[in-house]
Amino acid sequence: DIVMTQSPTSMSISVGDRVTMNCKASQNVGSNVDWYQQKTGQSPKLLIYKASNRYTGVPDRFTGSGSGTDFTFTISNMQAEDLAVYYCMQSNSYTFGAGTKLELK
Amino acid sequence: QVQLKESGPGLVQPSQTLSLTCTVSGFSLTSYSVHWVRQHSGKSLEWMGRMWSDGDTSYNSAFTSRLSISRDTSKSQVFLKMNSLQTEDTGTYYCARNWDWALDYWGQGVMVTVSS
DSSP, rough: OOOEEEEOOOEEETTTTOOOEEEEEEEEEEEOOEEEEEEEEEEEEEETTTTTTEEETOOOTTEEEEEEEEEEEEEOOOOOGGSSSSEEEEETTTEEEEOEEEOOO | EEEEEOOOSSHHHTTTTTEEEEEEEETTTTTOOOOEEEOOOOSOEEEEEEEEESOOEEETTTTTTTTTEEEEETTTEEEEESSSSOOOOOOEEEEEEEEETTEEEOOOOOOEEEEO
């Protein structure tokens, strides 16, 4: 099974910060990584697909990059409404990272 | 608009079978695949399986022996059946639509507790 190691587990951030999190795949997954946002009590929401493509309606402060085994997700100008847990997922065989929880400093 | 909604019993006894239904609207099951994903409370997400648009199925090997996914296209429903439930199967179960190998629309989830 492909393991997605996501880091960090949590981050304390302030509004306006640049936030970066990472996912490392245990084997080459090409560009088949997506990023999801899950707010408390809600279902996950697709933000980035195929490593770097912003899904319809997703603000451009959210970006993704990477290929092969190393992937990065960035929020360029953190907003209060972005407080959530973020998950990476590889879509070759569908496994998720453990999540990165964003909390206010 | 696209919607998915899970339904099923909130409480299942250990060793019994879980039966869930995902009712979709706004798209056809013969054009899009539907996945099942579960989440233990406060934990990450776990892919369970997929009903392909052509009726084929794929399963997470961790569940293969006790999981079955089927559908009724006339009712726009996808079904999940999992037997031999244990307390570790407690969690929220989601169905989600496949789009370009990502999961673009998710249901609200149904919480299932396995307890006697």
